[in-house]
Amino acid sequence: MARALVPASEGARLDVRKTYKLYINGAFPRSESGRTYVVSTPAGEPLANAARASRKDLRDAVRAARGAAGGWAERTAMNRGQILYRVAEMLEGRREQFAAEVAAAEGLADRAAREQVDRSTDRLVWYAGWADKISQVLGTVNPVGAPYFNFTIPEPTGVVGVIAPEASSLLGLISRLAPVIVGGNVAVVITSETRPLPAMTLAEVLATSDLPSAVVNVLTGLKKELAPVLAAHADVDGLDLWGAPPSMRAALEEAAAESVKRLARGARSADDGRFDWADDRRAQRPEWIAAFLEMKTVWHPIGV
Amino acid sequence: MHNPAMTIKPAGRPGAAGADETRDERALARGWTGEKGPASWGLGDGQAVPWEYAPAPEARDLARIRPRYGLFINNREVEATGGETFVDIDPSTEQPLAEIARATAADVDRGVRAARTAFGRRWGNLPGRERAKYLFRIARILQERSREFAVLESIDSGKPIRESRDVDVPLAASHFWYYAGWADKLDYAFPGRAARPLGVAGQIIPWNFPLLMLAWKIAPALAAGNTVVLKPASTTPLSALLFAEVCREADLPPGVVNIITGPGEVGTALVRHRGVDKIAFTGSTAVGIQIARNVAGSDKALTLELGGKAANIVFDDAPLDQAIEGIVNGIYFNQGEVCCAGSRLLVQESIQDELIERLKDRLATIRVGDPLDKNTDVGAINSRAQLEKITELVAAGQAEGAELYQPACDLPDRGYFFRPTLFTNVAQSHRIAREEIFGPVLSVLTFRTPSEAVEKANNTAYGLSAGIWTEKGSRILHMVQKMKAGVVWANTFNRFDPTSPFGGYKESGYGREGGLHGLLAYVRLDDD
Structure with missing residues (x-):
């Protein structure tokens, strides 16, 4: 819209704008509600109309995710790792596009925005490598005091709701999403409410990265409308609250308790965007993969 | 742990030769050779009659049950604020066993304060090797007094002495033994991360394995350097209160283990207490959900082992x-x-x-x-x-x-x-x-x-x-x-071991007890 103020003067080319939609089940539908909301830069300059997803859209996304959960969990670990790496490759190829979008969304200078994009790509590569290692780090063989072979292995939890960080539109989102899916979970993401556009462009990357349809579903809209539905949804197994508004935390956790959801509650410093997503030591951790893994212990007798 | 529950028993009917002949033929027809044991001896009519058994009772007085028990706070037995009590019943006779102090919210507060003080002053700063030795001591005392614990546990809970003697008590002792060794090896538990205690753990346990659940909760908590306030189930408080004696016998510093008894409200007060850093609960899914709701919005860590x-x-x-x-x-x-x-x-x-x-x-x-x-x-x-x-x-x-x-x-x-x-x-x-x-x-x-x-x-x-x-x-x-x-x-069932992580998927809860994963439930991981 801001860009629309520039008239198509003679000889200048009128640019083709993108309609930002949702990403559900591998497709890019508008909200079934037909609603949109205006997204602006931090300076207040309008950028685009984003889809304002409804509760119905969210339930559709959860159903799609559930359908994809079994297949994704059964992919080999190496295959999951390669697909995540492929996402990084696609991101790298669109470096300039993402830099422009992040700059506009977060009000950053070009260089700072490019840094966010590069970090995002590197973070994906970091997590991609974990796919076939995490079970060797978290798994154990247990020396029980009787003639049994006993071992413990991690498995994905299932459908994980991710409420994406509000301030860090791309790097924050990728830092929360990558550990969820690399472990074999599927995700329903509620993007940053005020900075949703890079996330929807990321959905285009996901759609062209060999990631099976519906492994990641991305919704834009109002967190106060969507997050409570996600938290209360009985077919969601886990919930990442890093991007939940502090004022909603307690209510979301209470709603999540009803179906014994696993929670990633988030650092206190993530509340107001102070968390430094660029700090590799703090912002990428194998524990964050483990947050949505279930440990399965197996016993078998030993005998002739 | 080899669980000998439900061993095969002879099912022949003594002195009924004629009937037994048919029985044997049919058993043989099913492949019974007379050596494998007579589990297939019956006729499928539910009428197989076991041997006559003479009673073989374990000596009840080994349990030495006192008429009255108080709360255990700061290594002292204290009355509940207000002096109320409730009656603990022997489920096999429906007779009263003892009067138990009924804790109030004020008592929960006392317990948490004691644990907080002990965490800040004594226990939290104790070298791991010293914590380890306390836990080894506890394991040894449990072994030494195992029969006393087994008899008490069977009287209070109703479980067969064969199970309390061969499963519950030895496993409880081995949990302390296993986690004792972790106390001075935390640096090796989670590579690249420093494992630090969470602080005060509030622990609520059920009545089905009273002493064993106590061990599952207390052993990893203390090994990691936490202090605890534990609430046993109101129908089975006695083994926890005997464990209080073990803590004293082991010279455990005051306030490291506190035990408060009473109904569900006591547990709720513990869950809600601001001085508690971690809640561990074993029990029904319905209560687990209530606890998760009560913890919502706080910084308390939570593990649930549910139905x-x-x-x-x-x-x-x-x-x-x-x-x-x-x-x-x-x-x-x-x-x-x-x-x-x-x-x-x-x-x-x-x-x-x-x-x-x-x-x-x-x-x-x-x-x-x-x-x-x-x-x-x-x-x-x-x-x-x-x-x-x-x-x-x-x-x-x-x-x-x-x-x-x-x-x-x-x-x-x-x-x-x-x-x-x-x-x-x-x-x-x-x-x-x-x-x-x-x-x-x-x-x-x-x-x-x-x-x-x-x-x-x-x-x-x-x-x-x-x-x-x-x-x-x-x-x-x-x-x-x-x-x-x-x-x-x-090809087995109901086996348990301190080294073997245990816990649920879905609505059976989250977090693991036992093994390295059980330790993780009682630490936070720092970067250094």
Whole structure:
């Protein structure tokens, strides 16, 4: 819209704008509600109309995710790792596009925005490598005091709701999403409410990265409308609250308790965007993969 | 730990030669050679009569139960604020055992303060090797006083002395032993991360394995450097209060372990207390959800070990003698009052008739009665309320059309006893196939294909455990992969070990107890 103020003067080319939609089940539908909301830069300059997803859209996304959960969990670990790496490759190829979008969304200078994009790509590569290692780090063989072979292995939890960080539109989102899916979970993401556009462009990357349809579903809209539905949804197994508004935390956790959801509650410093997503030591951790893994212990007798 | 629950017992009828001849022939026709043990000796009519057993009671006075118990705070036994008490009942006789202090919110506060002070001053700064030695001491004292604990546990909970003596108490001691060794090795537990204690742990445990659940909670908490406030179940406080004596005997610093007794409200007060950094709960899913709601919005860490409705799946190529014992151990161990009990038997259709017939024979040899009798297999149900719940669900099973079978065994005249119960013709929609009964009640369902077994096994909101019986290795691993359950027993059931992580998927809770993963539940990981 801001860009629309520039008239198509003679000889200048009128640019083709993108309609930002949702990403559900591998497709890019508008909200079934037909609603949109205006997204602006931090300076207040309008950028685009984003889809304002409804509760119905969210339930559709959860159903799609559930359908994809079994297949994704059964992919080999190496295959999951390669697909995540492929996402990084696609991101790298669109470096300039993402830099422009992040700059506009977060009000950053070009260089700072490019840094966010590069970090995002590197973070994906970091997590991609974990796919076939995490079970060797978290798994154990247990020396029980009787003639049994006993071992413990991690498995994905299932459908994980991710409420994406509000301030860090791309790097924050990728830092929360990558550990969820690399472990074999599927995700329903509620993007940053005020900075949703890079996330929807990321959905285009996901759609062209060999990631099976519906492994990641991305919704834009109002967190106060969507997050409570996600938290209360009985077919969601886990919930990442890093991007939940502090004022909603307690209510979301209470709603999540009803179906014994696993929670990633988030650092206190993530509340107001102070968390430094660029700090590799703090912002990428194998524990964050483990947050949505279930440990399965197996016993078998030993005998002739 | 080798769990000897439900060992095979001879089922012959002494002095009835004529009848036995037919019996033997039919048994031989089924492949019994006379050497494998007579589990297949019966006629499938539930009338197999066990040997006459003389009573073999364990000495009750080993338990040395006092008439009155206070709370244990700062290594001292104290009255509850306000001086109220409640009565602890022996479930096998319905007679009062002791008067127990009924804690108030003020007492919870006292306990938490004591734990907080101990964490800040003494325990939190103690070198790991010293914490380790305290835990080793506790393990040793539990071993030394094991029979006393076993007798007390059986009296208070109703479980057979054979189980408290051979399972609960030795396992409790070995949990302290195992975690003792971690106390000075935390730097090696989580590579690249420094494991720090969380602070004060509030722990709430159930009545089915009172001392063992105490050990599962307290041992890893102390090893990691936390202090604890523990609330035992109100129907089984005695072993925890005897454990308080062990803490003193071990010279554990005051305030490191605090034990407060009382009803559910005491647990709620503990969960809500601002001075608590971590809550660990074992119990029903309904209460677990309430606790998670109470913790919502706080910074408290939470682990939940909740209910279950485990499938025990028997394929047509299973080793049947072992499977029968596994099924019996799976559901009748500890009167079925086990969160991971194999309460849904899924049997492949082709072997259903034979398996059920042999299972009925086996049930006829189960001895129900005095928990202190060393021959008892199934003791008393823990409380009148639990007995009523079991009775109600069994009635629902009949009302919904399942077929009930109970062996004709004598029950004691008083006390809370329930016959081992088997339901056939059970549909997945029946309450007895969906709800956790927490009693000696087995629901039998059938399947034709492995994929049908998987679907039925996972068709529950719970996900604590599962059993698989087949001789085919690749099928075991396939089923292991498909089970949405935290513990999978293949060709065995109900085995536990301090090194072996235990806990649930789905609504059976989160977090693990036992092993390295159990330690993780009591630390935060820092960067240095």
